[in-house]
Amino acid sequence: MRESAAERHERLLGLVRDRGSARVSDLAALLGVSPVTARRDVELLAGEGRLDRIHGSVSWPGRRPAAAPGAGSVADGGHGPVIGLLAPSSTYYFAEVIRGAHEAAARAGSRLILRISDYRPEEDPVRTEGLLAAGAEGLLIAPGWRAPGDPAAHGEWITGLPVPAVLLERRAAPGSALDGMDRVASDxxxxxxxxxxxxxxxxxxxxxxxxxxxxxxxxxxxxxxxxxxxxxxxxxxxxxxxxxxxxxxxxxxxxxxxxxxxxxxxxxxxxxxxxxxxxxxxxxxxxxxxxxxxxxxxxxxxxxxxxxxxxxxxxxxxxxPKREVGREATRLLVERLAGGPGDADEPRRHLALLPxxxxxxxxxxxxxxxxxxxxxxxxxxxxxxxxx
Incomplete structure (x- = not known):
């Protein structure tokens, strides 16, 4: 019987989980598929947040491949904090937001990991737990809200996060608990x-x-x-x-x-x-x-x-300014993560970028x-x- 794509994906995940990291070309050989098919599978699984992809290799979320001597720390994540990004989509509008966040994280020597909610706000908490389990020390949160009532129905959990967080391309109702968070959004x-x-x-x-x-x-x-x-x-x-x-x-x-x-x-x-x-x-x-x-x-x-x-x-x-929103939110989060004990007294920021x-x-x-x-x-x- 011919192996289904879902079965192949499970085999691929098992290989990466057992090894910690692997080159895409090696995975193609181990799976018995073409390099094109392996790359397509890796892109899909990385987009879902189930793998991390870096320069022709993939790693299990939270487990970084060892850097070669002399390798650049910025492109590979360096020694900065691990930043988790929850986005409702990885295409259209949010593709540029994610790209900007990735660029700013790389410049800061940080590693960015991603989870996609597909505009299902009820799944946002679980996706975020996955980011924390993968080692995220700070979070960029773009909830999958759609309807006007979604922030009230699916937003309270954000205020209880155990790590610093920045609300990304989203606004909160004035006077709500979410309104007291750092946020960066387009005006x-x-x-x-x-x-x-x-x-x-x-x-x-x-x-x-x-x-x-x-x-x-x-x-x-x-x-x-x-x-x-x-x-x-x-x-x-x-x-x-x-x-x-x-x-x-x-x-x-x-x-x-x-x-x-x-x-x-x-x-x-x-x-x-x-x-x-x-x-x-x-x-x-x-x-x-x-x-x-x-x-x-x-x-x-x-x-x-x-x-x-x-x-x-x-x-x-x-x-x-989609890419700039991603960049500025990441910079703000990195600054929060670098702050000392007195940073809790610093005022929160609402940054609005003009289209x-x-x-x-x-x-x-x-x-x-x-x-x-x-x-x-x-x-x-x-x-x-x-x-x-």
Whole structure:
């Protein structure tokens, strides 16, 4: 009978557990599979936090491979503290956050270990226990919250952690126990303000907001949009249009597209802010099929800037400082871990990093600039948080 992938993964884990560490090429030979298959298995298991991967080798969590004489301590973890990172995902938005944390840990001579919750907040405590069991001396915590009530329902355990912790890309309710923790997060309210103000300055009224509601970022964008309208003295042209993943809920996604289409053809709105990039790209394509063109009929700004530049019409996008969030949170945690007995008296910190607006084609700004007699080339513009 042919061995299943799950059975092969268990054999691989057993080999690494028995040896402490092993080269991926050696594992391929021991398992009787190709090096490509072994690397794919290792990447999957490392992404799940079940193995640690370092430079062509893997090790059992909490057991570092011996360093060769003269080997660089920064790349391999050095002699600094072991830092555990709990993230809801290792792809899309959080891939950059994790990358930034890894870079800062390496510079500090620390080793970063990872657990992924897959946006299941009820599993966050167990995943964190795994990080502690693997030797984490400090923790970066990005809970897998989705709904507004998740921090209250799935957050209290964080305040009882036995090691220093920094809340990562998450905010807590004012006055809650979590609000007294160190945290580093993007200021999505500022990001929404950048988008609304830019569209206003291009001559549009208040844009419509098309947004998801299934993550803390989505909820912060919604709140920031309302605040931005108030700060700029604008009135929303209509209610927020609820967006959903097109692949998972196609009928609801189509309803969102139709609502935006109707707002444009009726003259209700000439601009929109869309969270997130993937939804924005798919909406632009579907709107074109319905006869609404971006940016001719609709100026559009996406929120996240993960894949916005890759659209047929490159999308202007708000770019949260994801990698910098990972870096700054790691630096803060390393500083806490290096503090002496008096560090407990130091004030906790709430660090908010400002997003940027990257101007491309979808809002019509470049076309307007070219009409003024320019050379027709795309120019770089950096002012008041706007760059392209």
């Amino acid at each position: 999505h309210g500022h990001g929404a303000l950048l988008a609304v103000r830019h569209l206003r300055d291009l001559g549009h009224g208040a844009p419509l907001l098309v947004a998801r509601s299934d993550s803390p970022t989505a909820l912060a964008v919604r709140s920031g949009y309302t605040d931005a309208l108030g700060a700029l003295g604008l009135r929303a042209p209509g209610p927020v249009i609820d967006s959903v993943p097109a692949e998972q809920r196609p009928e609801e996604f189509e309803a969102a597209v139709r609502a935006l289409h109707e707002a444009v053809v009726s003259g209700t709105a000439s601009a929109a802010l869309v969270h997130n990039d993937v939804d924005a790209i798919q909406m632009v394509q579907r709107l074109a099929e319905l006869g609404v063109r971006v940016p001719d009929d609709l100026a559009l700004i996406a929120y996240d800037d993960e894949v916005a530049a890759l659209a047929d019409i490159p999308l202007t996008a708000v770019a949260p 940027r607006l990257r101007v491309r084609d979808s809002c019509g700004a470049r076309r307007a600039g070219d009409a003024g007699g320019g050379t027709g080339t795309h120019t770089r513009r950096v002012a008041d948080g706007i760059s392209s």
